[in-house]
Amino acid sequence: MSVVFPKEKGRFIHTGPFDDEMPHHYIIIVDYRWWADNETEIYAWMDQCLPKGRKHQQGMVVVIENKSDASNFLLRWQ
Numbered sequence: 001m002s003v004v005f006p007k008e009k010g011r012f013i014h015t016g017p018f019d020d021e022m023p024h025h026y027i028i029i030v031d032y033r034w035w036a037d038n039e040t041e042i043y044a045w046m047d048q049c050l051p052k053g054r055k056h057q058q059g060m061v062v063v064i065e066n067k068s069d070a071s072n073f074l075l076r077w078q
Contacts (some may be wrong), residue, residue, distance in 0.1 A: 011035075011078055014070065025070035026060040038077075045076060 013028040029035050035042065047053035050069055056062050064070040 012036070012074065014074060023065075025064045025067060027064065027070065027073060029060045032060070042077065046073075049073075049076075 004027070009030065011029070011031040013030055014025065016026040017023045043054045046056060049072060050056050050064065056064055059072055062073065066071060
């Protein structure tokens with residue numbers, strides 16, 4: 001999958017998996033203000049709905065192992 005750069009500014013850029021060395025889905029946080037304003041609610045959802053909870057977040061990137069969890073994250077928060 002290639003990187004998708006939307007024409008309109010959104011909350012995230014979603015990309016991946018690339019290859020065997022980068023096999024996950026990567027959700028890049030573009031709208032940091034939105035993230036900071038909703039951080040508590042987002043972390044609660046991640047803890048409840050993702051296998052590693054908030055440990056999926058690495059800086060400005062959320063790393064998710066499978067397509068269905070990545071889709072659920074994007075559908076919930078976009």
